Amino acid sequence: MDVTLVRAKEWQAVCPKCEKIAASHESDMRCPNCNSTAGLYIPVLGGGQHWQSEQAESSWHQIKCDKDCGWYSTQLDCPSCGSTIQGKFLEDLRKCFVATTCFGDSQHPIVKAFRRYRDQYIANSVYGAEFINWYYRKGPAYAELIEHRPVAKWCIRQVLKLALLFLPKELRTDR
Numbered sequence: 001m002d003v004t005l006v007r008a009k010e011w012q013a014v015c016p017k018c019e020k021i022a023a024s025h026e027s028d029m030r031c032p033n034c035n036s037t038a039g040l041y042i043p044v045l046g047g048g049q050h051w052q053s054e055q056a057e058s059s060w061h062q063i064k065c066d067k068d069c070g071w072y073s074t075q076l077d078c079p080s081c082g083s084t085i086q087g088k089f090l091e092d093l094r095k096c097f098v099a100t101t102c103f104g105d106s107q108h109p110i111v112k113a114f115r116r117y118r119d120q121y122i123a124n125s126v127y128g129a130e131f132i133n134w135y136y137r138k139g140p141a142y143a144e145l146i147e148h149r150p151v152a153k154w155c156i157r158q159v160l161k162l163a164l165l166f167l168p169k170e171l172r173t174d175r
């Protein structure tokens with residue numbers, strides 16, 4: 001997947017312990033290396049779409065120097081209580097929730113085939129990127145919905161197995 005990082009316009013990091021806003025786009029963070037401003041950077045998907053601010057809040061990628069001097073951080077300390085606020089890595093954002101739930105394993109060959117399809121085909125079109133954004137908002141809820149419904153899981157497994165036959169051949173098997 002073609003991913004670059006761009007500065008998020010609106011975001012805030014809320015401390016999980018004291019629930020105060022530890023930092024936001026309005027706070028003037030400084031790079032400890034070169035003293036330039038630093039901000040939250042989020043991944044831009046292939047189709048030119050990027051994560052919306054409400055997603056950025058819960059899935060921020062990294063705090064980075066605006067001047068690109070090489071400094072970045074994936075965590076920050078809460079100024080109120082000193083707790084560490086851990087950012088999520090891109091890898092966390094890339095799960096195939098529904099397929100993973102159905103096959104019970106994110107490394108299952110069929111889950112991996114669909115992940116490759118998403119990265120190489122879906123993510124490279126504007127509508128595809130839009131779909132992925134939608135999916136990352138709704139996916140976890142759908143995955144939870146079917147979590148304890150073995151029959152639903154079985155049905156989706158059969159549909160995915162069938163759909164697999166329509167994927168480009170080179171994506172179907174591990175290389």
Ligand SMILES: [Zn+2]
Nearest residue numbers: 031034065069
């Ligand atoms: Zn810097």
Ligand SMILES: [Zn+2]
Nearest residue numbers: 015018078081
């Ligand atoms: Zn705190």
